[in-house]
Amino acid sequence: MTVDRTPLLDLYRCMVRIRSFEEHAHKAFLKGGMPGFLHLYSGEEAIAAGVMAVLDDEDYVVTSHRGHGHLLARGGDPNRMFAELYGRVDGYCKGKGGSMHIADMAHGMLGANGIVGAAVNIGTGAAFAAKYRGEKKVSVSFFGDGSTNRGTFHEALNLAAIWELPAIYVCENNLYGVANYQSDHMKLRDVADRAAAYGFPGVVVDGNDVLAVRETAAEAVERARAGGGPTLIECKTWRHWGHFIGDMAKYRDPAEHEAWLKRDPIPAFAAVLLDRGAATEAELQTIQAEADAEMDAAVEFGRQSPFPDKSELTTDVYVGDRA
């Protein structure tokens, strides 16, 4: 049997690069010189990798405060990402946004966002733009379980439903809204059940199984492109770290944490690749080594990039203010 290994290895590489980026960001942050705070995506890589694998270049993506993984999976440049994290001029936002506002129009990435749940409304609007112009683009919004308790979630999904928009809502349910366990912030077991309130499909998928995520996302994207309207995809997952670097996550049950770490999406997918004969140990090690080397260089690039000129403080407030 001949299997095209390339897409599978691409998925693996994507996840490994995200993990490596986050580990490098973590270390760099603790070392100092990186302002603000960072929300790491480690543990949730299968979601970004699986969803982005089925998108076209012209599609739109909007994300949350935990957005590094989405930008990388979308084709973002780690050099410019680290420069942004360091607040430097070569960053995606010239250092004006930082980790929580990282954005890349060239990849249809309409931004990470500091307001929990804001991506849901913005993604809905991008989906509207696609439909309004008669384009076949879709828009994917990423958000956590906590944000689905916000009123904006309801308003956006209801609007997408009645306008039959090509919008895909991906809930990365890592079971915590900051320190608040899911059962303490909603009565539902599955966020996906909320889709019933809007009259479109809600699907639960193992967010640590990249192939399952990819398959589920592919169905939703295909339906959206065909004019079938929105889908809510709930990806069950776990963040390996606290809400942000510095949050020791003492509110979590250590046994539950350990159990989830055993379901780490990267080794799990490595096992699948080896089992199917789609990769050798050596190949996987090479992917890891390449990612680590790439991120070593990216951290250095970011650290070496100059700070923005002080005049940047007052430019870009309005379009046209750059004399």
Place this chain on the structure above:
Amino acid sequence: MRTLNYMQALAEALILEMRRDPNIYIAGEDVGKFGGSFGVTGPVFKEFGPERVLDTPISETAIIGHAVGAAAAGLRPVVEILFMDFLPIASDELYNQAAKIHYMFGGQMSCPIVVRTAIGAGIGAAAHHSQSLEALVCHIPGLKTIAPATPADAKGLLISAIRDDNPVVFLEHKMLYASKGEVPEGDYTIPIGKADVKREGADVTLICYSAMVRQCLAAAEDLAKDDISAEVLDLRTLIPLDKEAILASVAKTGRVVVVHEACLTGGFGGEVAAIIADEGFGSLRAPIKRVAGPDTPVPFSPALESEFIVSAEKIKTAVRTLF
């Protein structure tokens, strides 16, 4: 020249712009089939239909929030928030998203949306349908705020607002909708950020905007009988503010009364007064006076509501204290 009312002038601006640019669409509560709660969008719907004049659910955060995403994806939404009292419901979408996207993403994205909304007391609509909340909007960098007083200004400024690449909050006073005035035919713009002398005078400057222009003109008419020559300066645009026009008029008259319907404390008049104190102090022959609404909610009873609204009488009383 032909005469139109304020409402017709606004509708004409919308129609002309939508003929010119297919990326412009209208969305809001009952803007379509119902024709707009104040009737502005009725003629627009008639020409462009439901594809470009979209009824939304009662979902203010989705109305402005989706517009942010649609604008980021290249459309030019003109959305309606029925009463300005409802605008704070969508504070995140306006203040944190629309206003900041250009800056926080380092100039990569712009947000060319117009939010049309009705302000002001006078129709017995009480505390939740009568406020003038422009000061809340003016405090947020990244937004522009326009408050026209005449049909001709309404048309020319709405066309400018739609063509502006920044988010614009466009304030329509509900007591002005039926007011009539000469309106030029066809396509013309009035520059954003330019005040207009509505009546020339030599002894005192009445600085005002929106419906208060009428009260100031009435006061000036009466004051003329007492040999006080009052200049009426209609700001038209609050952000960006035409400081030069303010300072030029104060330099000419040496006396100033700043008038607005909104509550006094934290009102936009305080900003105008501060600018004059900072940069025009040398011209002053008397203290700067502010005439504004009391620091109360807008009351229901006609006896109380008419007391809330700044009258020509109150303006005249303030002017007389300066001589």
